[in-house]
């Protein structure tokens with residue numbers, strides 16, 4: 001380790017190399033907070049070249065080792081807002097933080113693209129785009145802090161992804177540092193494009209022809225691999241024109257089930273709102289407290305619907321929605337076209353997960369997906385499970401794409417067995433969702449949190465195929481190892497790996 | 503006045519407070535020290551993680567690295583503004599700093615020197631004046647020998663003009679009296695005015711004395727009589743730098759000075775003949791006990807608001823007294839605007855040639871206004887009164903400039919990149935005028951912008967840029 005440190009210190013400044021015990025402690029978890037493991041070392045590179053040099057140093061260190069058990073791996077970290085433990089270091093892992101790769105390299109309004117470094121923050125991009133009439137569509141609730149690199153690695157979605165798609169639909173090309181240390185380009189991004197702000201004219205921006213792709217979609221393959229295929233250093237992003245008008249509708253109900261039925265009905269009748277969100281029960285309580293919304297105690301669920309497009313059309317649509325909703329006896333019905341009011345409504349939704357701190361000190365956010373038509377059944381099932389394990393449940397649902405976020409709010413000091421109960425309940429929820437025809441993760445990824453569930457859905461053969469693809473990118477198995485696939489599968493195909501400490 | 507033995511009593515409470523942090527990381531991109539170092543230890547979430555270990559007793563004290571991370575905090579409170587979980591970060595930080603009086607800030611020779619300057623320099627007007635004269639001499643010296651390296655980037659290079667404001671004195675709000683032919687027939691003290699207490703403080707008076715003159719002019723124009731108590735530093739600088747004991751002593755003295763001043767105002771003018779001359783004002787004062795103590799420096803206002811629990815003391819930032827959206831001043835908004843046109847600004851450094859043509863500027867909200875006092879719109883509304891001024895939005899406007907009390911002198915290595923980042927964002931906005939309402943921010947931003955840029959206090963702009971010609 002000393003040798004590695006010495007050679008790293010030659011390429012990095014002292015403040016870029018962190019190895020004091022306190023430092024390692026600070027990086028032992030991400031927003032998950034349930035899983036912890038300290039990295040061996042934390043490095044903060046300032047550009048692509050430094051990322052590449054770091055990886056080359058790790059490789060050369062590994063080559064000189066006598067005992068292959070001591071082999072070092074590495075893990076990329078964006079802002080550490082991940083909720084599946086993806087950015088937590090495996091044993092013997094070096095953490096590479098991309099926080100300082102935070103430049104906006106250019107915005108090309110004509111071709112509606114922007115090139116950013118991977119540590120650039122999602123919401124910052126939209127602030128920089130103010131006035132251009134364009135925006136970057138993926139809007140995870142953590143957008144104030146999460147990085148584009150993290151979004152790409154987790155294929156993050158957001159409130160508006162029902163209509164606009166997830167991160168994968170908005171990335172045109174990548175600059176990556178492969179696990180062998182090489183800098184590579186995939187998709188529409190070519191090296192000349194990254195040199196400086198004006199050189200992008202040379203870029204391979206044959207966007208019009210992109211539809212008839214003749215090459216393999218490596219960009220698509222890379223997105224959502226949670227840092228196991230290498231490190232993203234730059235991304236060429238597709239920008240979306242802002243809509244002419246929008247209407248935000250907020251409806252409150254006395255029961256979650258009614259709310260879910262409204263969603264099913266809306267979808268059955270073919271409405272395609274930009275966003276469709278359910279917030280229920282304790283979640284309503286938390287946001288009510290955090291933002292003084294003035295909901296009465298009767299309110300058990302709130303539905304947020306957003307329509308966007310041409311003013312007359314969405315107005316018509318909103319009248320039809322109002323008629324539909326009124327059949328279900330809502331407690332309140334509000335609509336707004338006011339910018340400030342709209343932002344307030346969305347702040348409420350996006351801040352809701354974090355507002356849980358007002359009810360309990362810890363919260364475990366679960367991410368699962370069912371077919372949209374099964375939302376009422378899933379919510380009923382989840383509620384039953386929460387009751388069975390005596391857990392405080394708060395649901396946030398991206399109803400448009402059937403993405404459930406049951407949250408368990410807890411305080412382990414007051415309730416010693418609560419963590420075990422949460423894990424058992426999550427097992428059951430996972431089973432329930434898969435049985436209903438759903439899948440393991442909507443947007444937060446598998447990470448360490450759900451690796452043991454992979455075999456609910458995938459056969460050993462399926463998983464082997466995936467690992468084969470992974471091995472093409474990372475034959476040495478050093479890029480964020482021991483994530484996604486169940487540890488026992490990892491064991492079989494690679495080496496002994498200890499389980500993550502809780 | 504202060505929470506006695508706060509440290510002990512607070513422990514249980516703090517335990518609950520720290521639990522509010524759910525480690526979500528939403529605050530990361532709001533934190534200036536994280537933005538410029540990329541180091542989790544320099545982020546609010548990281549610092550809270552360390553404080554949590556301390557409060558929960560997992561460690562009895564932080565090691566040097568951890569301590570440094572806490573010391574690196576600017577106390578800008580941006581993290582509190584964005585935190586959806588309502589974490590009271592600053593209280594927790596102060597708690598952790600209290601826990602360990604001998605922190606990185608207070609150690610060694612520099613610590614001693616700082617202790618001395620906090621305890622004596624800031625509190626003694628003649629010492630401050632000496633300091634100012636010293637700076638002046640230094641500036642002349644550097645003009646003569648421009649090739650010499652500077653002592654510090656923060657060393658002010660602007661001309662320091664100084665016209666003494668008297669303490670224990672009332673600056674009354676007056677009106678022109680016109681005779682029957684509409685000719686000037688002298689001036690008269692406004693009848694319907696209220697009196698405010700306005701303290702000279704330390705840094706603003708020393709470095710930006712003209713802003714004080716402009717502030718009094720603007721307050722007078724709004725119909726406020728301004729009384730200047732004989733007070734020293736309010737204690738903010740010392741406390742913000744971890745010198746709690748010195749800070750608290752200064753605050754106590756400061757509050758005493760306010761009470762003395764109020765007593766003088768109420769009990770009659772035996773000690774001060776000048777006040778006697780203004781009868782109308784006196785009558786008014788007795789009816790209305792709540793004479794606000796007004797600040798034009800963000801840091802002082804935020805600190806005194808937070809520290810002083812005396813109900814009878816009303817503490818306001820100047821923008822709250824003349825907020826167009828919530829107009830409280832004795833005379834009407836229209837009359838105020840009319841009066842502004844006749845003002846002449848005092849700040850020569852802020853000479854703006856084309857005041858009468860269009861002006862473009864950015865407004866940098868001081869953290870102690872925006873994050874600490876929640877004054878997110880008042881200054882913008884106030885500045886919108888200036889007919890020719892257009893405020894241009896710029897990136898990371900609400901991010902600290904790195905001044906933060908004496909932070910830029912104590913932690914130059916960290917403050918530098920933060921200041922440069924602010925300057926770069928301002929330059930990208932394509933303007934050459936920066937408006938900000940805190941002496942620390944003014945000098946920090948000035949130091950990081952190249953020549954050709956001007957930094958000005960809103961009061962100076964109001965006093966100067968209300969050209970008579972413009973039709974309001």
Ligand SMILES: Cc1cc2nc3c(=O)[nH]c(=O)nc-3n(C[C@H](O)[C@H](O)[C@H](O)COP(=O)(O)OP(=O)(O)OC[C@H]3O[C@@H](n4cnc5c(N)ncnc54)[C@H](O)[C@@H]3O)c2cc1C
Nearest residue numbers: 078079080081082086141147149150153156157227232443
């Ligand atoms: C309050 C809250 C709300 C959230 N809401 C949403 C939501 O609505 N939708 C959603 O999808 N997610 C949400 N998340 C989860 C999380 O914010 C996203 O997964 C986000 O994309 C993670 O970004 P990050 O920069 O924090 O990445 P990190 O947490 O640092 O890392 C996540 C994973 O990405 C990898 N990674 C990071 N950067 C790179 C890179 N440059 N190259 C390769 N791999 C990399 C890491 O190794 C890790 O596996 C939420 C989280 C919180 C705390």
Ligand code: SF4
Nearest residue numbers: 523524526527529585
């Ligand atoms: S301080 Fe607030 S925003 Fe920051 S990590 Fe804690 S809960 Fe999240």
Ligand code: SF4
Nearest residue numbers: 533575576578579581
């Ligand atoms: S007060 Fe400012 S510098 Fe300190 S942690 Fe909060 S945002 Fe960062």
